[in-house]
Amino acid sequence: MKPFKTLDAVACPLPQSNIDTDQLIPARFMKRSRADGYGGFLLYDLRFDEAGAVKADCPLNDTVRQGAQILVSRRNFGSGSSREAAVYALVDYGITCVIAPSFGDIFASNSINNGLLSAVVSEEDCESLLAGLQDGAETATVDLEALTIRCANLVVPFTVDPVWRTKLLNGWDDIDLTRSHAEAIAAFAAADRERRPWMQPNGTATANSGA
Secondary structure (H helix, E strand, C coil): CCCCCEEEEEEEEECCCCCEHHHHCCHHHCCCCHHHCCHHHCCHHHHECCCCCECCCCHHHCHHHCCCCEEEECCCECECCCCCHHHHHHHHHCCCEEEECCECHHHHHHHHHCCCEEEECCHHHHHHHHHHHHCCCCEEEEECCCCEEEECCEEEECECCHHHHHHHHHCCCHHHHHHCCHHHHHHHHHHHHHHCHHHCCCCCCCCCCCC
């Protein structure tokens, strides 16, 4: 993954609570190949009517918000089923950071593993960010190192799990994170060989092995 340190980008307000994974990508689109991209199906029923026409009142369809990489929404974002395709849809659309007061647990974990920051802010700060964007602010700056969000005249703090923050700052997946502890792992293994030599396989067959 690409390291995430600071993101200065177009931000889109989505002032709704309980945006669930079925809204993020309706199940009827999940038969399609990921190779084709899921971005066009993100929040499809919010962005388009039954005939497939663009809904003018959807914030993501606002011409000012085209190319948005930051999404600001209300609490319980990404609730519902565990479908990772919901994260794929956001990432394929171009969203790199979602800001909300709370997230579905599995969604948040899936987000980090796909390079998407789920930034947790207070309810009060969330409403201030939404108000700033709805009043004309077009961009925001998310600083993962400082754990701050700047938008218009606002500077608000956010939180993220420290391990997830480390992974994003370095562009690491779970394997990379494990490898970052290679020296400590090797030291433990060496000490364990000294402490419990009888636990170490010697690569030879025993009399009872049938070999």
